[in-house]
Structures are given as structure tokens and as C-alpha cells.
């Protein structure tokens with residue numbers, strides 16, 4: 217046997233191993249490093265690492281290596297801190313969303329008989345699979361979180377999410393003395409009759425179409441969701457009562473402007489709306505939604521297809 221088992225392992229292992237002296241000259245360069253850098257051991261040995269690889273983050277890496285020489289301790293870096301040091305290609309599909317091989321490094325002090333560190337041995341582990349897995353996990357988590365905020369039928373936000381957003385708005389006002397927000401509750405008129413006349417599936421399509429008609433008229437910060445059954449809710453950040461009332465009027469018009477076509481049927485739909493602003497003495501989400509609900513009740517009571525505001529004022533008929 218011409219080669220020692222240790223040499224054989226260093227050469228053949230599926231990980232990068234190289235060794236540097238105090239001047240960052242390469243003393244050892246294994247097969248993995250040669251294959252991925254396209255520079256074989258004969259070319260690199262004796263040469264300065266930073267001349268060979270000008271892309272390396274020299275200042276940062278020198279600090280790391282020097283600390284091993286001085287402190288005589290191991291040092292580590294992971295791909296999560298720095299995705300890679302060497303621009304090595306990886307053999308995974310492009311769809312993984314990772315450009316270069318992700319790398320974990322260990323820096324080990326090699327001591328001489330006097331206990332002085334003469335060289336630093338560096339190992340490079342390919343962490344690309346972990347990185348791809350983590351990227352995929354994060355994307356899946358984001359998707360899951362997004363879908364858990366949505367109403368299954370209409371695709372607009374659900375009540376759970378809306379409740380957290382009202383809470384956020386209240387916090388924001390407390391923290392930054394931001395302008396008050398307003399809440400609009402919207403309830404379709406005689407929806408039971410629509411279900412009874414055209415069937416539940418047509419009723420579902422009406423709910424979807426109502427959401428489609430409301431969304432284009434909203435501003436970017438507005439949050440629109442389904443609050444339950446045939447009731448929707450809109451949060452209007454930094455909007456006073458008058459601004460919210462005119463937004464509600466636009467929505468009422470958008471919903472009732474044209475009949476909703478559902479197969480052979482043309483279904484005329486109207487909505488009643490109630491508006492309230494989060495102003496003193498309100499201090500909770502429940503109080504402001506309750507106020508919007510009272511205004512909504514006024515709209516129903518006064519003949520439907522209208523907008524009412526809290527506290528009670530004259531309401532507008534369509």
C-alpha cells in the first residue's frame with residue numbers, strides 16, 4: 217500500500233478539505249476541492265488562497281483564520297450566516313432556487329510539538345440540500361399561512377385575519393397617535409330569498425361576485441374580508457367617518473349596478489352597510505364592530521340598500 221488510510225480518506229471523502237499556513241498559502245488540497253474549483257492540487261499548492269480566489273471575502277476570512285492561529289480553537293461558519301465562500305456550482309435542478317453550492321466550514325488548528333498552531337485545516341461541507349429544503353419549507357409555510365387567512369368560498373380575507381388586523385390598527389393608533397380607522401359592515405339584502413329562489417350554488421356565486429365587485433374599488437391599505445354568511449367587513453386605515461361613508465357608498469353602487477349573471481339567471485343584488493370610526497370612547501375591536509353593526513341595523517330597518525353611519529345620522533338611499 218503506497219498511500220496511508222488517512223491520506224486515502226482525505227483524498228476521496230465527499231467534502232472539501234484544504235490546509236493553509238500562516239501566510240494563507242495552500243498546503244493541502246483534496247480531490248473535492250480540485251473537482252469543484254477546476255484547479256488541481258499541483259496548481260494551487262504553495263500559492264496564496266486569496267490570489268487563487270479573488271472573489272473570496274478576504275477581510276472576513278482572514279479574521280476567521282487568524283483567530284484560529286491565535287486562539288488555538290476551532291471556528292465554524294454556516295451557510296445560514298454566509299451562503300458560500302467559494303463560487304462552486306452544484307448539481308441540483310435550477311428549480312431549487314439556489315445559485316451556488318451552499319457551504320458549511322470548520323476551521324481546525326493543527327499544532328506542532330510545541331503546541332503552536334502551524335496550519336489551519338479547513339473542511340467544506342456541501343449544505344445545498346438543506347438550503348433547498350429550507351427554502352421549500354419557508355415557501356410552503358408562507359402559502360399555508362396565506363391560505364389560513366383566506367375565506368375558502370370567496371378568496372377574500374377571513375374573520376380570523378380581519379380580527380387580527382383590527383387589533384393591529386388599534387395598537388398602531390395607541391403607539392403612533394395615527395389617524396383613526398373606520399370599519400364598514402356589509403350585509404346582502406334578502407339573501408335567504410336568493411338562496412331559496414335560485415339555489416344555494418347560485419347563492420355561493422353571488423357571494424363570490426360581490427367580493428369581485430368590491431375589491432377593485434379599494435385602496436392599497438384597505439382590508440376586505442368575509443365576516444360570516446352573507447356579511448362582509450372592510451377596514452379602512454387612516455380614514456374618518458366621512459371618507460368611510462363615501463367608500464361605502466361606492467361599494468353599495470358597485471354591488472347593485474348590474475344584475476349578477478348566474479347561468480341563465482340574472483340576479484339583482486343589493487347590500488346594506490353600516491359605518492363606524494374608531495374614536496373615543498371606543499377602546500376595543502368589539503366596540504367599533506358593534507357600532508358598525510348598529511349602523512347596519514339602521515340601514516336594514518330603514519328599507520335596506522343604503523349606508524348608515526354610527527352615531528345615527530340620516531341615511532342615504534340608492
Ligand SMILES: Nc1nc2c(ncn2[C@@H]2O[C@H](COP(=O)(O)OP(=O)(O)OP(=O)(O)O)[C@@H](O)[C@H]2O)c(=O)[nH]1
Nearest residue numbers: 403404405406407408409411416417419420445446
Ligand atoms: N349560498 C350561501 N348562502 C349562505 C352562506 N352563508 C349564509 N348563507 C345564507 O344567507 C342567508 C342569510 O339570511 P338572513 O340572515 O335571514 O338574512 P337575509 O335573507 O339576507 O335578510 P336581510 O339580511 O334582513 O336582508 C341564510 O339563508 C343563509 O343560509 C353561504 O356561504 N352560501
